[in-house]
Amino acid sequence: MSMSHVDDGQLHAYLDAELPQAEAWRLEAHLGECPACRGRLEEQRALIARAGELLALAAPPARDVPPLSFRPGDAQPPPPARWPARLPLAWAATVVLALAAGWYLRGESPIAPAPPDRRAAAANAAAPRETARTVPPSPRQAPEPKTLAQQAPPAGRPVQEADEAARSVAAAQHDQMISGSALPNPQMTPLDQAARAKSGAVPPAAALAAPAAPSAVRWETISWDTARAILGVDPARIPNLPAVAKRSSAADRVVLVEQQLASGTVVRLHERPAAEGAPGMEVGTSERLARYVGNLRVEIEGAPPPDSLSKLLELVK
Amino acid sequence: MPEDLAEIYRSTFPALVRFLYRKVWDVERAEDLAQEAFARAVVHKPESARGWLFVVAANMARDDARRAARERRHLTLLQSDPASAPAVDEAVHAETERSRVRTALERLTPRDREVLLLWDAGLSYDEIATQTGLARGAVGTTLVRARRRLVEAFATGEQDEHVARG
Numbered sequence: 001m002s003m004s005h006v007d008d009g010q011l012h013a014y015l016d017a018e019l020p021q022a023e024a025w026r027l028e029a030h031l032g033e034c035p036a037c038r039g040r041l042e043e044q045r046a047l048i049a050r051a052g053e054l055l056a057l058a059a060p061p062a063r064d065v066p067p068l069s070f071r072p073g074d075a076q077p078p079p080p081a082r083w084p085a086r087l088p089l090a091w092a093a094t095v096v097l098a099l100a101a102g103w104y105l106r107g108e109s110p111i112a113p114a115p116p117d118r119r120a121a122a123a124n125a126a127a128p129r130e131t132a133r134t135v136p137p138s139p140r141q142a143p144e145p146k147t148l149a150q151q152a153p154p155a156g157r158p159v160q161e162a163d164e165a166a167r168s169v170a171a172a173q174h175d176q177m178i179s180g181s182a183l184p185n186p187q188m189t190p191l192d193q194a195a196r197a198k199s200g201a202v203p204p205a206a207a208l209a210a211p212a213a214p215s216a217v218r219w220e221t222i223s224w225d226t227a228r229a230i231l232g233v234d235p236a237r238i239p240n241l242p243a244v245a246k247r248s249s250a251a252d253r254v255v256l257v258e259q260q261l262a263s264g265t266v267v268r269l270h271e272r273p274a275a276e277g278a279p280g281m282e283v284g285t286s287e288r289l290a291r292y293v294g295n296l297r298v299e300i301e302g303a304p305p306p307d308s309l310s311k312l313l314e315l316v317k
Numbered sequence: 318m319p320e321d322l323a324e325i326y327r328s329t330f331p332a333l334v335r336f337l338y339r340k341v342w343d344v345e346r347a348e349d350l351a352q353e354a355f356a357r358a359v360v361h362k363p364e365s366a367r368g369w370l371f372v373v374a375a376n377m378a379r380d381d382a383r384r385a386a387r388e389r390r391h392l393t394l395l396q397s398d399p400a401s402a403p404a405v406d407e408a409v410h411a412e413t414e415r416s417r418v419r420t421a422l423e424r425l426t427p428r429d430r431e432v433l434l435l436w437d438a439g440l441s442y443d444e445i446a447t448q449t450g451l452a453r454g455a456v457g458t459t460l461v462r463a464r465r466r467l468v469e470a471f472a473t474g475e476q477d478e479h480v481a482r483g
Contacts, residue, residue, distance in 0.1 A: 009458030018442040018457070044461070051464035054471050055437050057411075058418035060338035060347060065330045 006030060006037055011044045219246035219256055227255045231273050238267065325366050326355055329439075333374055336438035340378035341385070342419060350377050368444045371435060421470035429463035436460060 006014075006027050013019040014027055031038050227235045227245040230253055237243045237257045246256040253276065257269040330351055337347035354374040363369035422430055428449065435445045436456075446453040 007458070008461040009454070011457075012460050012464075013442065013457035016436070016442070016457070016460070047461075047464050047468060050468050051433070052437070054418050054421065054467055055339075055433075057414045058339055058422070059335055060344040063334075063344065063348070065327060066348065066352070 005034065006040075008040070008044055011037075011041055012048065015041070015045055015048055219248055221245070222247050222255075227257075230255050231271060233274070235271055236269055322355075322358060322362075322366055325358075325370075329367055329370060330355070332438040333370055336371060336434050337374055337378050339419075339422060339434050339437075340375070341381055342415075346381065350374060350381060353377060365444075365447070368440065368448045371438065371440065371444075372448050375431065417471060417474050418467075420474050421467050424470040425463055425466050429459055429466065432456060432459045433463035433467065 010019060010023070010027060014024055019027065031041060222245050224235075224245055227247075230247065235245055235255050235257045238259055241259045243257050243259045246258060247254065248256075253272055255271050257271070259267045259269075333351040333354065334344070334347045337350050338344055341347055341350065351374060354370050354377060357373055358366050358370055361369075422433075425433065428451075432445055432449060432451070435448065436442075440448070442453055442456040445451065445456050451459060
């Protein structure tokens, strides 16, 4: 074989489109004047095609890409069908924890010079039971994936539409988690953890608001003094954020604090005098989420903005 | 970086499953392993995630194969396999072909097989070189040998079966 002939390795690299450009030109120039190498080129082309055919025979059956169904730190991926519920829940947890953290700061807030009250004590009592980043699936939601799985083919794969929906949510969630865990400010970390513990400690009874008919209740705006008079303490709220206090009627002792984030997301805090327990479910829209923290019922409405976590933590600070 | 990984997940997952399938020969197991590889990538945030994924996946598949072999040995002690139920002809044919290719792949040297499977999973020569430690120029030569042996071993397997059938 003369120096100018090409070896099979080069031919394969050439046919695989992996030969560097300069070498490819040299090889083509040689092929142009060497029938023997042209013949070998065709042989190798056939070999590559045949090998590809055989590998294709041993390919796994084509299936859809499952959603990215795990979180950092998971040893085993959880069932994919759990994803659709996670984003809103995790975000609700974020707000809940922002609030919980806000309670600690209430003592220093200008409108709330009062000493730690029962609610704060309740928040403390709800000690870290679980440090998972995401709120555990509520009882209401847990059965849903199961139902999907039952309808699925015997192989037990998640239903395709669920996958489809989950995929985008999963990607968004995934990104959010990373940005949340990579907060540059070291002061955020203890806060984040305290808050995480709080959200994890939310009793399992705390459930999503059921999608229901639009509310018939009319809320009238009241002064902070009136709100304070009803509750006996300052109403809970996210500090440093515009807030409006409301009530449904003079007879009802539930105070609603509405706060709108820059993103358009509305956070609603329903509160009753501590002795009377948490306010009940209010009929609401399907986008609305609700959770309980101590006596407080928290609702969130609207799509959470991507930078919500850091933004909220900043607000709380 | 996280967005990168999410994008890599969408684009690489099927290739990773295909790669793993040729090692564990069970699609659900292959998917589980692929997901676990991605889960580890989320934690470790490797610099070149794609290549890293294939290395980690290959290691996991090897561990998995060892474990599966142990379990198989254990099972054969407990039960003898009853005659398997007759299946549809087409499925049988596809399964026969698959197992022939599998047998042929097993005749390759581990390195040749690895390079061939990585190429088939969509990795470039550069990526294959990085992951296997081969010189880039040796990737083409390795692929020539791997492809030739695969085709020959498959053909030999077919002949043997014809001979055996008489």
